[in-house]
Amino acid sequence: MMIHTEALTRSFTVGKETIEAVRGVDLDVAEGELVAFLGPNGAGKSTTLRMLTSLLPPTSGRARVAGLDVAENPAEVRRRIGYIGQKDGAGHSYRVWDELLMQGRFYGMSKADATASGESLLETLDLGSMKMRKVSSLSGGQKRRLDIALGLVHTPRLLFLDEPSTGMDPQNRANLWEHISRIRAERGTTIVLTTHYLDEADTMAERVVIIDHGRIIADDTADALKAKQAGDRLTVVVRPEQVGAARTALAAEGGDLDGGEPAERPGPDGIALSIRVEAASHAMPGVLDRLRIAGIDVVAASARQPTLDDVFLNLTGRSLREGEA
Numbered sequence: 001m002m003i004h005t006e007a008l009t010r011s012f013t014v015g016k017e018t019i020e021a022v023r024g025v026d027l028d029v030a031e032g033e034l035v036a037f038l039g040p041n042g043a044g045k046s047t048t049l050r051m052l053t054s055l056l057p058p059t060s061g062r063a064r065v066a067g068l069d070v071a072e073n074p075a076e077v078r079r080r081i082g083y084i085g086q087k088d089g090a091g092h093s094y095r096v097w098d099e100l101l102m103q104g105r106f107y108g109m110s111k112a113d114a115t116a117s118g119e120s121l122l123e124t125l126d127l128g129s130m131k132m133r134k135v136s137s138l139s140g141g142q143k144r145r146l147d148i149a150l151g152l153v154h155t156p157r158l159l160f161l162d163e164p165s166t167g168m169d170p171q172n173r174a175n176l177w178e179h180i181s182r183i184r185a186e187r188g189t190t191i192v193l194t195t196h197y198l199d200e201a202d203t204m205a206e207r208v209v210i211i212d213h214g215r216i217i218a219d220d221t222a223d224a225l226k227a228k229q230a231g232d233r234l235t236v237v238v239r240p241e242q243v244g245a246a247r248t249a250l251a252a253e254g255g256d257l258d259g260g261e262p263a264e265r266p267g268p269d270g271i272a273l274s275i276r277v278e279a280a281s282h283a284m285p286g287v288l289d290r291l292r293i294a295g296i297d298v299v300a301a302s303a304r305q306p307t308l309d310d311v312f313l314n315l316t317g318r319s320l321r322e323g324e325a
């Protein structure tokens with residue numbers, strides 16, 4: 001195991017208030033895994049990463065990272081891992097190349113080793129032409145790629161990335177993932193990252209850990225998480241005054257509703273009612289007929305396969321897009 005935690009917990013005291021940021025996280029990550037933490041703002045993702053990287057002592061519980069207990073050997077844990085925080089870490093007055101060399105030297109590498117590693121990272125991360133530029137002159141996406149190079153220059157076997165792709169345009173996000181995949185293929189690096197992008201967690205991570213209110217509420221592959229949501233989502237939008245009648249009509253569609261009740265969400269055109277059906281494209285005509293017979297005006301209708309947001313909605317009753325934990 002690269003990471004093993006037992007009931008990892010962290011609270012903060014602000015004035016008279018106690019904030020329970022992380023509440024008993026049990027996590028195992030094996031060597032070579034790529035794990036994405038997904039969860040709303042304030043869920044405890046960064047706090048968990050900061051404990052795993054020894055930057056923040058846990059209030060209680062334990063964590064072994066890269067073979068060592070973080071509380072007992074914080075300095076050695078830091079030497080064995082790479083960590084890119086949520087904000088960019090590079091000093092802005094230096095050149096890209098100097099930053100890389102300094103970082104390598106800081107970790108005790110020889111100049112030759114730091115140079116070799118730095119050169120190869122500049123190439124992998126498409127930063128070759130930026131080598132002699134000042135960090136302050138790079139764009140946001142270029143800086144983020146430099147951050148990742150800085151986290152990797154001492155060739156750690158375990159890398160933590162806190163929101164590596166936030167603020168990047170779609171093209172740069174795609175490039176970043178290409179770089180991450182290449183680094184994994186070349187070095188077999190274990191990577192734990194956080195993201196707010198559902199599509200990213202869905203398609204790129206092999207394992208998704210969903211965190212809410214400081215707890216892990218789901219931990220599996222994206223496909224398995226979605227498969228447990230069985231079936232498709234069928235959504236109809238109706239006028240607010242017809243919601244009651246629409247609910248009754250939809251409930252008569254059978255026993256495949258979420259917890260027996262259609263999920264309800266207000267939208268700009270009316271109230272959206274969603275039900276779970278086996279195959280939405282086949283169920284749709286019957287559902288629309290039934291609503292029409294019941295005298296309900298359907299403003300809009302749609303069908304889709306479940307997403308990680310449905311997984312989160314099903315587990316918490318809230319959408320990930322609704323924000324704060």
Ligand SMILES: Nc1ncnc2c1ncn2[C@@H]1O[C@H](COP(=O)(O)OP(=O)(O)OP(=O)(O)O)[C@@H](O)[C@H]1O
Nearest residue numbers: 012014019021039040041042043044045046047048
């Ligand atoms: N140093 C601190 N002092 C007080 N409260 C803190 C501190 N750091 C974090 N918290 C609180 O702990 C909770 C978890 O914060 P954390 O940064 O881990 O969330 P997150 O999941 O990373 O959110 P985001 O997606 O916004 O980055 C929040 O309620 C936050 O306000």
Ligand SMILES: [Mg+2]
Nearest residue numbers: 045046047086
């Ligand atoms: Mg965070």
